[in-house]
Structures are given as C-alpha cells and as structure tokens.
Amino acid sequence: MDSNFLFKKLFNSGNSLQIEFRDHSKQKKLFKTVIEKMGDREVTLILPVSQQIPPGTKLVVIGRHDADLKNYYFTAEILAFHQGDPATITISMPVTMQTTSRRRFFRCDVDLFFIYQDDTETEYRGRIVNLSASGLFAIVKDNPSLKLHQIITCQLHLPTSVEPIRFEGKVIRVESTENDDEKGIALDFVNISEKIQNEITKYLFQRQRELIKMGHIKAGRI
Numbered sequence: 001m002d003s004n005f006l007f008k009k010l011f012n013s014g015n016s017l018q019i020e021f022r023d024h025s026k027q028k029k030l031f032k033t034v035i036e037k038m039g040d041r042e043v044t045l046i047l048p049v050s051q052q053i054p055p056g057t058k059l060v061v062i063g064r065h066d067a068d069l070k071n072y073y074f075t076a077e078i079l080a081f082h083q084g085d086p087a088t089i090t091i092s093m094p095v096t097m098q099t100t101s102r103r104r105f106f107r108c109d110v111d112l113f114f115i116y117q118d119d120t121e122t123e124y125r126g127r128i129v130n131l132s133a134s135g136l137f138a139i140v141k142d143n144p145s146l147k148l149h150q151i152i153t154c155q156l157h158l159p160t161s162v163e164p165i166r167f168e169g170k171v172i173r174v175e176s177t178e179n180d181d182e183k184g185i186a187l188d189f190v191n192i193s194e195k196i197q198n199e200i201t202k203y204l205f206q207r208q209r210e211l212i213k214m215g216h217i218k219a220g221r222i
Contacts, residue, residue: 010072013037016032019033019045019060033046033089072096076093109130110207131203133189135186135189149172
C-alpha cells in the first residue's frame, strides 16, 4: 500500500489511534486516543484517561487500517501536554517505524523456562523474566564462567509454540540479584532467523493483551 495514501487514511481528525510509551518508572503504558486536529508539522490527540505525559516522551503510535485490518506503527515525540477535560497532547508528525525497531520496542515481562550451555557444554536452567524479539533478561544460577560478550547456546519455551526455540545469545550484561546464588543476565540474540523473531513477536502481542487484562499495562478506553 502506498505510504502517503496510508498516512492520509490513518491520520485524520476523529480517527482513533493507540500510543505506547514508558513512564518515569519505566512501566509500559498503552492508551487509546482520538485525533483532535492535524497540523502541518504536528498532531493533537485527545487523552481519554487522566495521565500526564511530559514533553520529550518518545511514543510508538499505532493505527489500524479497516481495509486490510492491519496495524501500522509510527514513532513520534510529545511536544506539549495540555491539562483539561479531556486532556490533550501535541505530538510531532509521526514517522513510519522500521520493522527492526518495532520488534525491539515490544518487550514484555514474562515467566518462561530457559536453558543455556556455556563453553563446557554444561547445561544451566533458569527463568526468563523479560523478553523482546531481539533479546531477553533471565535469572539463572550463578555461573562464574559467564563473561561479557560471550556467545552461549540457549533455548526457551513459548506457550504459543509446540517445540522449544533454540538460538544463540550474546551476553551483554551480568547483574547481581537479591539471591546470592543467582545472577541476572541480559542477552542479545545472535543471527536469529526471521521465523523465530515472528514466533516471539506473536507471543509478545498475546502476552501484552494478558498484561492489559491483568492491569499491569494500562489501556485507556474511548
């Protein structure tokens, strides 16, 4: 679909959009909004919930096209917050979001079984507590052999997949935890296939909906 045609269809006064961002505590927030007016370089959105969002906040703007029933993703920044009933925000003109950036953005808290092997091929088990389509954060038993930039062989189990997903991960961070016997490790996926990324992304959307229902991610209602 032509991008200019799509933009004109999605961004019109009265159209509904969703915005996604992280607040000051790094908690993900998801709200439905309505376009109040379009300017040459900015867009004003109506906020249906009482949520003050400071200028400078980075947003993902999500529009749904009724013709193909697909979601389209854009990036923007809040230029101004206007208190009122309802409140409104002015955002920069949205820019189409690249697929790789989109995948990195969707990151959810999870509780998933995790296995990895170090250079000795010893198997270690743990739990993934945060996941995106480009990496993860897991809690594992303390292993002094883990080093920054080390490539380890891993597998995780998604509720939406029958078989475990096997991949390689690069250690980008090792953190202490409240339990002296455990460590937190952050991994970037290495040479992960598009098929695996799509499986993870599919699960993350499902997980996001679960978190909204449980109230862990706030979703405003029009």
